[in-house]
Structures are given as structure tokens and as C-alpha cells.
Amino acid sequence: MQVTLPDGSVQEVAPGARPIDIAQSISKRLAEDAIVARVNGELWDLNRPLESDAKLEILTTKNPESLEVYRHSTAHLLAAAVLELFPGTKLGIGPPIESGFYYDFQREEPFTQEDLERIEKRMWEIQARDLPYERKYTRKEDGLKLYADQPMKIELIRERAGDVFSEYTLGPGFIDFCRGPHVPSTKKIKAFKLLSLAGAYWKGSEKNQQLQRIYGTAFFTKKDLEDYLNRLEEAKKRDHRKLGKELELFTVNEAVGAGLPLWLPKGATIRRLLEEYILERERELGYQHVYTPDLAKVDLYVRSGHWEHYHEDMFPPMDLETEKMVLRPMNCPHHILIYESKMRSYRDLPIRIAELGTMYRYERSGVLSGLSRVRAMTLNDAHIFCTPDQIKEEFSGVMKLVERAYKDLGITQYSYRLSLRDPANKEKYVDNDAMWELGERVLREAMDALNLPYREARGEAAFYGPKLDIQLADVMGHEETYSTIQVDFHLPKQFGLGYIAPDGNRHPPVMIHRAIVSTMERMVSYLIELYAGAFPLWLAPIQATVLPITDRHVEYARKVHRQLEAAGLRSHLDDRNEKVNLKIREAQLQKIPFMLVVGDREAESDSVAVRHRKHGDQGSKPLAQFVAEARALADSKNVSE
Ligand code: TSB
Ligand code: ZN
Numbered sequence: 001m002q003v004t005l006p007d008g009s010v011q012e013v014a015p016g017a018r019p020i021d022i023a024q025s026i027s028k029r030l031a032e033d034a035i036v037a038r039v040n041g042e043l044w045d046l047n048r049p050l051e052s053d054a055k056l057e058i059l060t061t062k063n064p065e066s067l068e069v070y071r072h073s074t075a076h077l078l079a080a081a082v083l084e085l086f087p088g089t090k091l092g093i094g095p096p097i098e099s100g101f102y103y104d105f106q107r108e109e110p111f112t113q114e115d116l117e118r119i120e121k122r123m124w125e126i127q128a129r130d131l132p133y134e135r136k137y138t139r140k141e142d143g144l145k146l147y148a149d150q151p152m153k154i155e156l157i158r159e160r161a162g163d164v165f166s167e168y169t170l171g172p173g174f175i176d177f178c179r180g181p182h183v184p185s186t187k188k189i190k191a192f193k194l195l196s197l198a199g200a201y202w203k204g205s206e207k208n209q210q211l212q213r214i215y216g217t218a219f220f221t222k223k224d225l226e227d228y229l230n231r232l233e234e235a236k237k238r239d240h241r242k243l244g245k246e247l248e249l250f251t252v253n254e255a256v257g258a259g260l261p262l263w264l265p266k267g268a269t270i271r272r273l274l275e276e277y278i279l280e281r282e283r284e285l286g287y288q289h290v291y292t293p294d295l296a297k298v299d300l301y302v303r304s305g306h307w308e309h310y311h312e313d314m315f316p317p318m319d320l321e322t323e324k325m326v327l328r329p330m331n332c333p334h335h336i337l338i339y340e341s342k343m344r345s346y347r348d349l350p351i352r353i354a355e356l357g358t359m360y361r362y363e364r365s366g367v368l369s370g371l372s373r374v375r376a377m378t379l380n381d382a383h384i385f386c387t388p389d390q391i392k393e394e395f396s397g398v399m400k401l402v403e404r405a406y407k408d409l410g411i412t413q414y415s416y417r418l419s420l421r422d423p424a425n426k427e428k429y430v431d432n433d434a435m436w437e438l439g440e441r442v443l444r445e446a447m448d449a450l451n452l453p454y455r456e457a458r459g460e461a462a463f464y465g466p467k468l469d470i471q472l473a474d475v476m477g478h479e480e481t482y483s484t485i486q487v488d489f490h491l492p493k494q495f496g497l498g499y500i501a502p503d504g505n506r507h508p509p510v511m512i513h514r515a516i517v518s519t520m521e522r523m524v525s526y527l528i529e530l531y532a533g534a535f536p537l538w539l540a541p542i543q544a545t546v547l548p549i550t551d552r553h554v555e556y557a558r559k560v561h562r563q564l565e566a567a568g569l570r571s572h573l574d575d576r577n578e579k580v581n582l583k584i585r586e587a588q589l590q591k592i593p594f595m596l597v598v599g600d601r602e603a604e605s606d607s608v609a610v611r612h613r614k615h616g617d618q619g620s621k622p623l624a625q626f627v628a629e630a631r632a633l634a635d636s637k638n639v640s641e
Contacts, residue, residue, distance in 0.1 A: 003056040013050070020046040020184060023058045034058050035066035035188065036181050043069065045181040048135055061220040071096035073133060073182040074123075074192045074218040078103045080174035081122035082214075085115075091176070092152050092202060092211050099476065100217025104200055106152070111197055111212055119214070120194045127189055131171040133182035137164050143177065152202060153177050191225040192218035195232075200366070235475040240528035241370035247533050247590060249524075249541075250371060259368040259375030261521065266541035269570065270527070271520045273539055275356055277408065278380050278517050281401060287354040287382055292334035294358050298324040304333045304491060305430055309463035313361050315375075331357035332488075332513060335383040336495050339509075344499040349509060350390050354382035356520070371525035372480065378520045384512040385497070391510055395446040395468075395485060398514045402470060402483045405516050409527065410536060410639030411472065416452055417481070418443060419460030419467040429463050430490045439466045439487045462513075464490040474529055482522060486513040534591040534613065536639040543634065545572040545592050546608075547583045549599035556603035560596060560623060567627045569634065588613055593641070594630065 003011050003022060013022060019037035023030045023046070037044045038057040043065060050056070059066050075094035082089050082105060092104030105111075111119075138146065140161050147153040157165065157177055168182055169175045183189065194216040202208035219225040236242065244250045249267030256262065263271060279289065298317050301307045306314070310329055317324040328334070335353045344351065358378045367373055384394050406414065421429045421436060429436070443466055447454055454468070461467055470483035488511040491497075498506040517523045527539065537543055544564055548557035554575045564571035572592070574583050580597060587595045596608040601620070608626050610618035621629075633641055 001050065002053045003050065004054070006057050016049040018047050018049050019044060019056060019058060022056060026058075030058055030060070033060035033062075035061060035063070035183055036069045038065075043181050045133070045135055045184065047132065047184045048181070067220070068096040069181055070183055070189065070220065071101040071218045073186075074189055074216065075101040075103050076133065076168065076170055076174070076176055076178070076182065077123050077126055077186060077189060077192075078119065078194070078214060078216060079105075079176060080126055080170045081119050083174060084126075085118060085122055088149075090152055091150055092200075093156070094176075098478065100195070100215065102200075102213050102215045104202070104211040104213050106202075106209065106211050111214065113197075116194045116197065116214065120192075120216075123192070123194075126171070127186045129171065130185050130187040132185045133180075134169045135180055135182075136167050136169060136175075138167055139164055143167070146175070147177065189218065190220065191222045192216055193225060193229065204366070206365070231476060235529075238475055238529045238532045239370075240372065240525040243528050243533040244370060247528075249528065252370075257375070258365055259363055259373070261371055261374060267524065269541040270524055270535065270539055274409075274517060274520060274523060274527075275380075278405065279356070281405065281516075282352075282354050282382070285352075285397065285401060287352040289354050290335070290338055292331065292338070292355060292357065294360070295325050295327050296333065298326050300333050301326060301328075304336075304494060305464060306330065306333075309428060309430065313363070315360055315362050327360035328357075329359055329361050331355060331359060331379065331381045332383055332491060332511075333495075335381075336491060336497065336511075339383075339385050339497060340495065344385070344509070346387060346499055346501050349499060350384050350386035350394055352382055352384045357381045371521040371528075374519075374521045377522070380515050380517045380520070380523075382514055384514065385492075385499075385509040386512065387499075387501075387507070388510055391442055391487065391512065392446050392449060394512055395443075395487075396450055398485050398512070398516070399450060399452070401516055408637045408639075409517070409523075409539075410530065411526075413473060414482075415471050416447065416454035417460070417469045417471050418447070418454045418456045419462075419469050420456060420458050421461040421466070422459030425459065429461065430465075432490065435489045436466065439489060442487050443468050443485075462486055462488075464488050472526060474526075480522065482515075482518040482526065484513070484515050484518075487511075488513060536637070537593050537630070537641050538634045538637045538639075540591075540593050541570065542572045542590070542592050543570045544594035544596055544630065545574050545583075545587045545590075546596045546598060547574050547580050547587070549580050549597065551577065553598050553600070553603055557598050560598060560608060563623060563627060564630075567631055569627065569630055584611065594626075596626070 001013050001015050003013055020031060023034045034046055036059050037046055038059060039054045079091055079094055086107060090106035094101060094103035140163050143157050143161060143165060144154060147157060166179060167175055168178045168180055194214060196215045198213045200211050200213040202211055217228060219228060247266060248264050250261045250263050252261050306329060314329045315327045317326045338353055339351060356378050360376050363373055363375050386394050420440060465486055465488040467484050467486040469481040471479045472482050473479045492508045492511050497508055499509050501507045546557045546561045548554045557573055557575060561571050561573040584595055591613055593613055595611040597611060598608055602608055607620045607622050609620045610626060612618055
């Protein structure tokens with residue numbers, strides 16, 4: 001048998017040779033670093049015999065695919081440990097994920113935090129036994145008997161297995177219906193940790209039974225694991241759900257419902273600042289702001305195509321006496337009707353219709369998270385109606401606005417993603433190949449003209465057209481879409497929109513959907529984490545707190561407070577009968593930029609003793625000087641103060 005290696009060299013090997021033996025023959029080091037093989041393009045166990053002449057590549061810890069295989073193998077280790085400690089537990093699935101792996105289990109009693117520690121200990125014990133992951137083949141009918149006490153595995157075998165299927169054993173006690181591949185033995189697994197417990201539905205559907213999901217992570221080295229865990233700690237401190245509570249920014253109440261946050265006064269202040277900021281930018285750029293209702297007749301969405309392609313993400317309709325209404329999942333149809341409300345000529349274009357539009361999406365309960373993924377949201381939305389010739393300029397104008405807004409908000413880490421339809425799933429999108437190709441070409445050309453780098457993502461387009469998405473990552477590297485620009489030829493056609501061109505004929509306009517600062521919810525969640533709650537002065541819900549030293553100084557403190565307010569600064573007066581040191585400590589925890597301590601000296605000289613949350617004591621200043629300086633700093637939108 002012959003194997004061809006990546007460098008083009010050909011080796012003669014014995015029939016049934018295993019990739020691990022070949023790696024060994026090349027170098028001891030390679031065999032040590034090896035995680036998995038690639039045989040004729042397919043991932044392959046290192047200890048699985050080759051079946052024919054093959055192109056062989058040994059993948060080490062340096063190859064990105066290796067980590068998934070390694071983590072998936074660790075998930076098997078987890079399941080094996082659970083079965084040893086809790087016999088009778090039913091197994092779901094255990095895939096690798098972006099942050100590690102999980103395994104789903106069904107068991108009457110809930111796992112506890114102590115159980116996780118015991119399971120992890122047992123995983124290390126099994127690891128030390130140096131058990132091989134062995135690939136076996138079973139006939140389907142035998143498999144169904146073998147897994148008789150594992151109903152979820154039976155279901156998967158029924159659905160997925162061919163006449164003969166592969167499974168993996170791990171020592172005598174554990175066997176799992178699995179496609180593989182895996183690392184050759186448990187000794188390969190050097191660093192892992194179980195992280196958390198969560199509920200999950202079998203196959204992700206709320207119609208199925210609830211399972212217990214154990215999350216963990218694994219890395220090739222202890223050092224990588226430690227670095228990751230440190231980052232995780234840091235991320236937990238910044239988690240907007242935690243800070244949202246501590247800083248009294250928002251709350252979610254079961255009585256209202258999941259994914260429907262209530263904005264508390266301080267969170268509402270940040271949101272209002274963001275809203276006012278972006279409305280002002282848009283006014284400068286010729287956007288026209290409108291107000292439209294949060295709901296409409298179902299028929300409107302039948303016409304737009306939402307009903308056919310976006311139905312599952314919408315709240316079900318409300319039955320009225322004579323008609324059906326729905327909460328809108330997007331604002332586009334309303335804006336289209338505004339465009340349509342009067343005759344338009346080419347001289348009117350581009351028309352930029354904007355709204356902080358509230359919309360509703362039936363996000364599944366499992367994906368909801370604080371403010372970042374919600375069911376009721378207000379989007380910084382606009383729809384630009386223009387001629388085909390104007391697309392490029394409008395696109396570039398939108399990009400400039402994104403850059404300006406990100407600069408003022410302090411957002412520096414982002415990347416561009418060209419979101420395309422998934423050719424394997426065409427029924428999810430409107431059917432018009434020529435239109436999709438045109439939209440894609442226009443976006444590529446617009447990006448190239450601006451010389452901006454982007455990557456492509458299949459399956460991430462809107463149902464009506466491709467998108468250029470701007471992706472922001474959180475501390476853990478997890479990405480979400482924030483800004484988006486979408487070129488749409490479908491909706492104008494669907495609604496029969498037109499404008500009178502210079503030739504006197506009616507032509508359809510092109511529609512550009514765009515959101516700059518995303519939804520207020522998602523952007524505020526990002527800003528909370530970006531600043532770990534210590535907002536720059538211009539965004540801080542409370543910019544200064546006035547702290548009288550004793551009751552005698554409350555009157556002067558009130559005067560200071562009023563003057564700050566009169567200058568448009570967001571001030572708070574802490575006139576509680578408490579020690580000033582305690583008030584300072586609390587203000588510091590609330591991350592208020594300025595603490596203004598006032599006592600006899602300050603009252604006599606019309607001044608304030610300034611303390612900054614980051615720079616500490618700043619000494620005394622005349623009140624008027626402090627007001628002017630703070631005002632100027634806030635107006636500058638400096639994000640590092
Ligand atoms: C830009 N019709 C377009 C609009 O004209 C539209 O709705 N596009 S969208 O579907 O991509 O949504 C716009 C943005 O809303 C997304 O890029 C994302 O940043 C934000 N968003 C979407 N779903 C949620 C959600 N569940 N919670 C918070 N923000 C969301
Ligand atoms: Zn839209």
C-alpha cells in the first residue's frame with residue numbers, strides 16, 4: 001500500500017498500517033504532537049488502519065481541526081465518568097462547541113456543583129488509565145439491541161445509522177454511537193475543566209424532554225486552559241447581566257416575561273443618550289425620521305414575504321373580529337408604505353426614512369440573554385430608497401457613519417462579514433437567483449471600493465437579500481452582529497414601488513436596509529461589557545455625585561447639585577446621613593466619574609473637592625471651573641475619561 005504525504009513524498013506501507021505508526025516512522029516528535037489524521041480529505045483516527053492507498057496528513061495541536069476532535073474526545077470522557085458514577089443515566093449527545101464541549105444527560109435527580117467536582121475527578125482517573133478510543137462497527141439490528149437501555153441513542157441510530165455503523169469504546173464500560181474521530185487514547189487529553197450546568201431540550205426542541213447539560217472546556221496544555229479560565233473570570237466580572245443588576249441598569253421580571261427587559265432609570269439614561277446621539281448624526285446626514293406602529297395586519301407580511309420566510313421568528317397573530325394582526329418583526333414594510341404614500345421622482349432620491357423602530361421576534365427561550373438577545377427591541381433602523389447608480393455612494397455614507405459612531409462610542413475591535421444565502425437551503429430565501437447574484441456583486445464592489453477586508457458567511461443572509469454585517473466580539477471572543485447594511489431588490493418589487501426617472505418612465509428604486517448602532521438593547525449590552533460599567537463621562541448615567549461632609553453642608557451641596565444640573569451635567573446629591581467615606585466607597589462601586597466632596601472650606605470659597613473614580617484625589621477647584629471643565633470633557637466625547 002502507498003501513502004502520499006503532504007510534501008509529495010510517497011511511502012510504501014504494510015496493508016492495514018495506522019497513521020500513528022507512519023507518524024512514528026517520520027519522527028517521534030510528530031507522533032507525540034499528533035491528534036488526528038486526514039486521509040483523502042477525511043478526518044481519521046490515528047489508530048484506525050488505512051484501507052487503501054491514500055493521501056495522508058498528520059494533524060497536530062497546531063491544526064485548527066484538532067481542537068474539536070480533542071474536545072469531542074473529552075466529552076466522551078465526561079460521559080464515561082458520568083456512567084461510572086451514576087449508572088442508569090441516559091445519554092444524549094456530546095459535541096465540541098466554540099468554547100469547549102458539552103454532553104446532555106437524562107437523569108431523575110439534578111446534578112449538583114459537588115457532582116461536577118466528583119465527575120471531573122473521575123474523568124482524571126479514567127484519563128490516567130490510558131484507555132484507547134477504539135472504533136468498532138456494528139450492524140444496525142445488533143446496535144438497536146446493544147443500546148436497548150439508551151432511548152436517545154436508539155432514536156439517533158434509527159434516524160442516522162446505515163446498515164453498519166461506527167461506534168467508539170472507551171475501556172470495557174463505555175460505548176457511544178459516534179462518527180468520530182477521536183484522539184487515540186485518554187492519555188492525550190492533558191487539560192480540561194467542567195464549567196457549568198444548564199437545562200437543554202433533547203434535539204433543541206421545547207416539545208421534547210428536558211435534559212441536563214454539562215459544559216466543560218479542554219485545551220492542549222494546562223497553560224492554555226489557565227489563560228482561558230482567567231479570561232472567563234474577567235468576562236464574568238464584565239458580564240452585562242451581572243453589572244446590569246449591580247449598577248441598576250435594567251431588570252428582567254418573570255411577570256412580564258423572558259426576553260422583555262425593563263430599563264431602570266440609569267440604564268434608560270444610557271439608552272436615551274445613545275438614541276439622541278444617533279438621531280442627531282442622522283439628521284445631519286439627511287435622514288427623515290418617522291413614527292410607525294409596532295403592529296400591522298398579517299396580510300402586510302404575507303405581501304412582504306416575511307410570512308413565508310420569517311414566520312417562525314414572529315409572535316403568533318392576534319385574532320380580532322375581522323382581521324388578524326401581528327407584532328412586527330421588522331420595520332421595513334411600514335417604511336415602504338411611507339415611501340409609497342406619495343409620488344416620487346428621481347429628483348427626490350435618495351430618500352432616507354429612519355426610525356428607532358420597536359420590533360418583536362420570537363427568539364427561543366434558550367438563546368435569550370440579558371439585553372444582548374431579547375424578544376422586544378428597538379432598532380436604529382433606516383431604509384434608503386435610491387437609484388441603482390446611487391447604491392455605492394449611499395453604502396459608503398453608511399460605512400462612514402458606522403465608523404464615526406464607533407469612534408464616539410469607543411468601539412475599536414470589529415470585523416466585516418459578507419452574509420450570503422445558503423445554496424443548500426434555498427427555500428429559506430426569496431427565489432430569484434439573478435437578484436441574489438446582483439446583490440452580492442454590489443456589496444462586494446462597494447467593499448472593494450472602500451478597500452475594506454471581509455470574510456464570507458453562507459447561510460447568514462436576510463431572506464430578502466445579502467448583508468454586510470459588522471461583527472463585534474465580547475471578551476471571550478464570542479461574536480454577534482451589530483451594524484448591518486443590506487441591499488434589497490426584492491421588497492421594492494414585491495410592493496410595486498417606483499419613481500419617475502428622467503426618461504419619464506416609472507422604475508423600481510433599490511432599497512438599502514441599514515442599522516448603525518444595532519438595537520438599543522444589544523448596543524447597551526456591549527457598552528456595559530466594553531467599559532465594565534465604568535462608562536466614559538459622556539455616557540455615564542450619573543456624571544457627578546455631590547457628597548456633603550455633614551448635615552451642615554447639605555444646603556451648599558444642594559446648590560452645587562443644582563448648578564451642575566443647570567449646566568446639563570447629570571448630577572446626584574447624596575444627602576443621606578452617612579459618613580462621607582462610606583458614600584465615596586459606594587460611589588466608587590457605582591463607577592461614578594466624579595465625586596464632589598463639600599465641607600466648610602468648599603462652602604466658604606464656592607468650590608468643590610474633586611475626586612475621580614480612576615485618578616483619585618484632584619484637590620479643590622472653584623465650582624465654576626469644575627463645571628466648565630466637566631462640560632467640555634463630556635462634550636468632547638473622550639472615551640478614556
Ligand atoms: C436593518 N430589516 C433590517 C433593518 O432594516 C433588519 O431588521 N435586519 S436584521 O434582522 O439583521 O436586524 C438588525 C439588527 O438587529 C441585527 O444586526 C442585530 O444587531 C439586531 N438584533 C437582531 N435580533 C436581535 C435580538 N433578538 N436582540 C437584540 N438585537 C437583535
Ligand atoms: Zn429593513
